[in-house]
Amino acid sequence: MASTIVVGYDGSDSAQRAVDFAVRIAKAQGKSLVIAHVLEWSPYSFLTPDEIEERHKRRAEELNRAETALLNPLVSSLAGSGVEITTALKYGHIAETLVKVARDVEASHVVIGRTGHSMLESRLFGSVAGTLAQAAPAPVTIVP
Amino acid sequence: MTSIAKAAGLAVAGSVLSAAPALAQSIDDKVNQIFANSTGWFVSFIFSPFPGTSFPWIVMWLVVAATVFSIYFGFVQFRTFGHAIKLVKGDYSDPNDAGEVSHFQALATALSGTVGLGNIAGVAVAVGIGGPGATFWMILAGLLGMASKFTECTLGVKYRNEFSDGHVSGGPMYYMTKGFAERGLPGGKILAVMFSIFCILGSLGGGNMFQANQAHAQITNVVGDYPGWITGVVFAGIVFAVIVGGLKSIAKVTEKIVPFMGVLYVLTAVVILLLNANMIGWAFGQIFAGAFTGLGVAGGMVGALIQGFKRAAFSNEAGVGSAAIAHSAVRTKEPITEGFVSLLEPFIDTVVICTMTALVIIITGQLMVDPETGLYMVTEGGSIQTVDGNSGVALTSAAFSASFGWFKYILALAVILFAFSTMISWSYYGLKAWTYLFGEGETKELIFKVIFCLFVIIGAAASLGPVIDFSDAAIFAMAVVNIFALYFLMPVVKGELHSYLDRLKSGKIKKYT
Numbered sequence: 001m002a003s004t005i006v007v008g009y010d011g012s013d014s015a016q017r018a019v020d021f022a023v024r025i026a027k028a029q030g031k032s033l034v035i036a037h038v039l040e041w042s043p044y045s046f047l048t049p050d051e052i053e054e055r056h057k058r059r060a061e062e063l064n065r066a067e068t069a070l071l072n073p074l075v076s077s078l079a080g081s082g083v084e085i086t087t088a089l090k091y092g093h094i095a096e097t098l099v100k101v102a103r104d105v106e107a108s109h110v111v112i113g114r115t116g117h118s119m120l121e122s123r124l125f126g127s128v129a130g131t132l133a134q135a136a137p138a139p140v141t142i143v144p
Numbered sequence: 145m146t147s148i149a150k151a152a153g154l155a156v157a158g159s160v161l162s163a164a165p166a167l168a169q170s171i172d173d174k175v176n177q178i179f180a181n182s183t184g185w186f187v188s189f190i191f192s193p194f195p196g197t198s199f200p201w202i203v204m205w206l207v208v209a210a211t212v213f214s215i216y217f218g219f220v221q222f223r224t225f226g227h228a229i230k231l232v233k234g235d236y237s238d239p240n241d242a243g244e245v246s247h248f249q250a251l252a253t254a255l256s257g258t259v260g261l262g263n264i265a266g267v268a269v270a271v272g273i274g275g276p277g278a279t280f281w282m283i284l285a286g287l288l289g290m291a292s293k294f295t296e297c298t299l300g301v302k303y304r305n306e307f308s309d310g311h312v313s314g315g316p317m318y319y320m321t322k323g324f325a326e327r328g329l330p331g332g333k334i335l336a337v338m339f340s341i342f343c344i345l346g347s348l349g350g351g352n353m354f355q356a357n358q359a360h361a362q363i364t365n366v367v368g369d370y371p372g373w374i375t376g377v378v379f380a381g382i383v384f385a386v387i388v389g390g391l392k393s394i395a396k397v398t399e400k401i402v403p404f405m406g407v408l409y410v411l412t413a414v415v416i417l418l419l420n421a422n423m424i425g426w427a428f429g430q431i432f433a434g435a436f437t438g439l440g441v442a443g444g445m446v447g448a449l450i451q452g453f454k455r456a457a458f459s460n461e462a463g464v465g466s467a468a469i470a471h472s473a474v475r476t477k478e479p480i481t482e483g484f485v486s487l488l489e490p491f492i493d494t495v496v497i498c499t500m501t502a503l504v505i506i507i508t509g510q511l512m513v514d515p516e517t518g519l520y521m522v523t524e525g526g527s528i529q530t531v532d533g534n535s536g537v538a539l540t541s542a543a544f545s546a547s548f549g550w551f552k553y554i555l556a557l558a559v560i561l562f563a564f565s566t567m568i569s570w571s572y573y574g575l576k577a578w579t580y581l582f583g584e585g586e587t588k589e590l591i592f593k594v595i596f597c598l599f600v601i602i603g604a605a606a607s608l609g610p611v612i613d614f615s616d617a618a619i620f621a622m623a624v625v626n627i628f629a630l631y632f633l634m635p636v637v638k639g640e641l642h643s644y645l646d647r648l649k650s651g652k653i654k655k656y657t
Binding site for chain 2 (some may be wrong): 063
């Protein structure tokens with residue numbers, strides 16, 4: 001029986017509400033929590049020679065920043081919640097990567113915050129919530 | 145005109161400000177003269193033909209090397225072509241390495257350094273002099289050149305320097321020193337220094353002044369004549385903002401537009417070919433017939449062969465060593481994978497894009513045929529008579545415009561952008577050679593970058609023929625040193641190749657998708 005909840009976190013207020021919501025359910029249902037942060041990245045974008053040379057260094061810096069500025073403070077703020085918490089820090093397309101994380105941990109539930117983009121923006125570029133609702137391997141809760 | 149300017153130059157030698165244009169003219173002349181006198185021997189040596197022929201030995205040097213590498217690696221360019229495409233698609237990329245430079249990104253960046261004037265102007269020159277048959281030899285040289293790229297790029301990654309802060313420096317100068325030392329061979333350091341000097345000169349010349357010069361020529365073609373230094377200052381300003389100011393946004397825009405332009409160019413060519421689909425068979429007939437008979441071009445079959453080989457080498461830079469610098473910064477556990485990916489470069493550059501240009505020129509009937517003999521009509525200068533008397537970029541432009549009149553504006557824009565992206569790439573190659581000679585450090589690097597920007601202005605402003613001849617010669621001198629080193633280091637690549645292919649077969653190398 002699957003017993004993990006995946007929650008997407010990007011540091012925004014709605015993401016914080018999503019985490020709070022996910023912690024409440026996890027606690028009530030006795031499930032563990034995976035907090036996932038995805039750094040937007042496409043292997044098909046174009047880089048200059050300089051960027052290519054420095055990419056490895058930048059990547060290490062980006063990972064470090066996400067770890068220390070976003071994930072670590074969140075995890076320590078939830079230390080007293082009594083829920084078992086792990087983190088996942090990945091590069092890629094945000095919705096696709098969240099789906100992949102959910103699949104990897106056999107999540108029973110996916111929780112994300114709402115980005116609050118306008119209708120036009122979502123229609124043009126698609127929204128993480130919309131894509132996730134269609135593609136996720138488990139029920140998705142979108143927290144306003 | 146020049147003699148008047150010269151006289152004026154002498155007359156005002158004492159009062160600089162009163163006759164600046166004339167002085168500039170006399171400075172041009174002086175620079176020309178000094179350069180011609182001191183470097184002429186070097187230029188004639190690099191481009192000298194075999195005795196009794198008009199075949200430059202440097203072209204033979206590149207083609208022989210490409211053939212040797214093709215045979216030595218068992219025609220790796222055909223055996224691993226499919227695998228190379230899978231690598232670029234990311235089938236073998238570990239998802240945990242996401243965020244590192246992908247094979248696709250390395251290939252796209254290296255391509256934007258090579259796709260450029262060679263594909264547009266160079267091909268027109270080849271077909272304009274060597275006839276349709278030159279296309280056959282160009283494709284052959286492109287296919288063989290894939291093996292040279294494979295060899296140099298594998299070595300470039302294998303022997304690169306990784307610094308403690310995570311950035312990397314690689315290229316021929318590093319495999320020359322480290323590779324030669326590893327194999328117990330002497331002279332690596334000397335080769336590396338020679339290569340670096342030629343690379344710096346080549347980056348300032350063919351990779352900079354020539355590009356600025358041609359970009360200015362294209363702009364004046366569209367908007368009318370105006371002084372070249374204006375183009376030079378604008379270009380230098382943009383290049384400065386990118387390479388010194390670290391203004392990534394401009395470079396990013398170029399890096400995005402250049403592949404788009406390349407795709408648009410090929411698609412337009414395909415549409416033109418489809419509109420004339422009934423003539424494609426005839427065009428290939430001309431290419432094959434011309435390859436072995438010449439169909440009346442100057443020099444016959446050999447004339448077609450020289451032009452085809454020469455322009456392919458000028459266009460895809462296989463064996464020159466520049467690609468080894470471009471690819472070496474990629475993060476990969478297997479150096480050979482970068483070699484596989486790089487062999488797609490001459491294929492895309494020469495076999496696809498150059499061939500498209502040639503086919504469009506042939507099919508749109510730009511080359512005049514004598515209706516009675518079926519042979520091409522040759523002018524006194526030795527080139528084939530074209531409908532409007534065009535050659536170079538203008539010939540390509542006329543061929544594309546024959547179907548789509550608006551295309552000449554897109555082509556002009558493409559040439560300018562290609563020139564710009566080639567400059568950015570070569571500024572990087574030159575800088576790597578510079579830091580190899582003088583060491584890494586902000587001030588040292590800044591000195592080179594400022595010099596580079598100054599040469600943009602010189603290149604656009606002046607018609608410094610001998611200077612440009614010399615810098616072209618320097619790019620090919622890079623190939624002399626580089627290929628010499630490749631011959632000694634190719635067993636290293638063979639070891640890597642066998643090891644990798646064995647592991648691929650046994651399933652030790654995992655596919656992720």
